[in-house]
Amino acid sequence: MNKAKILELLGDILDIEKQNLLEMPIDTKLSDLGLSSIQFIQFIVALEEEFEIEILDSDLILSNFETIEILYQTLEKYFLSENVFKKVLICDCDNVLWHGISGEEEIYTDDLIDKFQETVIDLYNHGVLICLCSKNEPENIETAFDSLEMPLKKNHILVSKINLTDKATNIKEIALKLNLSADSFVFVDDSVYELDLVSSIIPEITTIRADYSDGGCIERIKSYFESNTIDINRTQQYREQKEREKEKQLYSTAEEFNASLKTEVTCGLALPSQVSRISELSQRTNQFNLSNARYSENEITLFISDENYSVYALSASDKYGDMGIVGAAIIHKSDKPVIISFFLSCRVFGRGFEELLINKIKSDFPNSLNGIYKKTVKNKRFETFYSENGVELYE
Template sequence: MDFFTAYREGQLAGAYHRVPALLADLAPAELARAGRLLAQLDVNDDEATVIRVAITGHGTLSPLVPSLTAEVARHGLRLRPTVGDFGGYLTELSDPDSAIYRAGAELTLCVLDAEAIFAEVPVPWRPADVRAALDEKLSILDKLASIFEANSKGTLVLNTLPLPHRFTAQLVDHRSRAELGALWREANARLLRFGEQHPGVLVIDLEPLLAEGIPVEDPRLAVYAKMHLSAELLARYAREIGHLARGAAGRTKKCLVLDLDGTVWGGILGEDGHDGIEVAEGHHGEAFRAFQRVVKQIGSQGVLLAVVSKNDLEPVRRALTENPAMTLGENDFVRIIANWQPKHDNLRQLAADLNLGVDAFAFVDDSTLECGLVRDQLPGVAVLPVTGDPALHVGTLLADGWFDVRELTVEDRARVDKYREELSRKDFLDSFDSIEQYLAELGVRVRFAPATEAELPRVSQLTLRTNQFNLTTRRLQLPEVRELAGDPAWHVLAIRSGDRFGENGLVGVVFARRGGNSLHLDNFVLSCRVFSRGIERACLSALLHHARENGITEVFGSYRPTAKNGKVADFYPRYGFTALPEPGEFRHDLGEIVAVPPHVELDFGGALQ
């Protein structure tokens, strides 16, 4: 059943989880139509995560809303938009009491176009006039960004300014055209660097989108409706915003899982042998090599790579290690599963091995049958069919930015090695008769101390990407984390761990707020990589003891249930907290405090003085 049929028959209001799959294959024009229908859908707040987006800018922007509604729905989210007045961005972003600020949006879009500049240059004009207008506009945007950061905990999203041909063509000499092109690009480069001075700002570069052949504007709509960006460009822009919304909701994918035959290389390994498959030379070989290069590039930035293939394991390993033309090697993958079991079962096993949910996977396969089975059995997996020309594989993989993050951290770049070490720990565990023996020999080390400035980006990322051990699932952008870290009443405590296999890095964070003689644990977050090692118990014990020593008489903790954090529902009661009448609220009287596990070597840096 397609989306429009399901909508007409009233099957979506109570089954919003079906929407992403139904939207997956719709064309942009159909997505906008679907977005208009989704905006009318009566959906309970507990059926889908709401993402609040405020929209302001220079021209007519109302056509952006339907596309944006559909794009966030593609990721299982529901849009709650606030649209500012026509051309009102200067007033709305400079006034902390405007509707744009009152929306409390996770994302605030300030959509700009070339007309915002040329409306302020004289006629006739020269490139120098445009330079002056650009300089003034960038100065204003810089001030607006500062006001925004001081008054909002969300993210301000700007965009580079596309330069339509109708402006350059008004200059009859090529030297002036070149001058205009250069100064325009310089201004966009300055705009792209706004994030270096303003952590609360992101800038979407429209140039790569225009390179796809999308028109900047429709001349008639630009003149008659003051819509200075085309509907096609706004729809493509909406897709980029959908990726940001997915990240803000903690739904970024963490692992790229690949089929092999017809996906990573051409041919059938079992028939062609490791030296007969297409991986570099020849018409299709070049396409597969290009795909492998992109996969390797993605994997170098903290994305886990894995294989799930219907093959025998030894020939796969041979192909990855002995074929000299292969770009990807065995060591690029954290896990290679090659057998003849159903792929959805193998994906479940892979999730267990990596201690991830299957919704952390993006799965690429050239088989329509396999893609359909995985989509049916594991709806949380992002299924990327590559059923056509292998030259199109790269575009399919990159089209939705499944692994996009706001900022790469040191931990991101080391993630593959950390997960490989984790699999070694699992093998080490198998050599012991009991978990107690294993933990005693593992040599767990924990450093628990106030987060440093350099650690704050990783702290923010943990709140955005951690779903299972996240007691309140409060997603915090970097500016919000910085605000809490700078507030004397708050304590942002980072958890680092290591053991005999190496350092795990920054794996957790506790947000605590002191008020008089009480302490409230606003959230406790721990990476799934370090579950079941006593780290959370050690840190909680240290914090409770430290609180008692510093005049605190009671500690409160909150738990907010989600679809994924059920495994920590009993976290506070397990360690001596008593449930309060209000659901999800707990209290500890600091009488009997659980001890630090004997196998954990804890270094606690203090916090509450």
């Protein structure tokens, strides 16, 4: 969602500079900026024309456009297709996971907080990584987790950044640690100031204000992770990955490293039972996704059942655990077969799995092979993968 453009359109109608609007707090009321009923309609028309969207009748109520923050929330769903697959939920602690500030005052939970925490746990069970980012002392947060009877437990948390450093810096460090870009993060905090600060330093992150009086807050958080449909303990997978990375430092080649981990790889034509995971992998993979294509389960099913296509899946396991399907490719069979999609999980970078997959495809299509590569900011480091492996670029 292009927030700057939205504010520019609003500014044009209100005769206010976009920069001035950008600097305003997100809880600024549009009526305080002088937005009249007629201007409201002009704004909707401008939004519809600029973004080629149609605002639903159910949204056409002034309260859905009351503040800049609510305006963004209302418009979010019209830009969902642009949204990056969200993978990480970062929560502030005080006044988010409980009421009050741990270490300073009495803290407690209630039904609304419990409902939020149950949602967080549900997301965890569906593979969302849960992290904490709070300006407090670690021991205060530890005490809160130990003393409060609440659904969320310490074992649900993958990374915690509890210190007095600014939250944007902490979130950047979480991104680095997880090897994920911040556009796959959703950050929940009760403070408008902190949300504004994080948004201005990391504009690609999605921020949500924890306001449980508004029932829509929890629904909005859930809506960002709706595509996480597979039950999977991704937190455990990331913990296993950490162990692998430690061990990786000891070996100089991928072969030695794989041997030490007792790696087992299966690579072959995909089965109908693997449709969900292949679809999910296509949605989640941004870096090693050569055509930048995303597929629904239905589309993968159609490819598997269509004799004009071959779908490959690569699964791996090692002494730290089963990684499941970590790579996939889709080939359009013809006189000149084309790899229309090739994607590999970032968790297995540097282990040579991509070569196993491309070699398997090449052995099945020995004559000539083309591959589609669509350059993006995120996949450009794999720009030469096809040429290095004897696959012609499909123009």
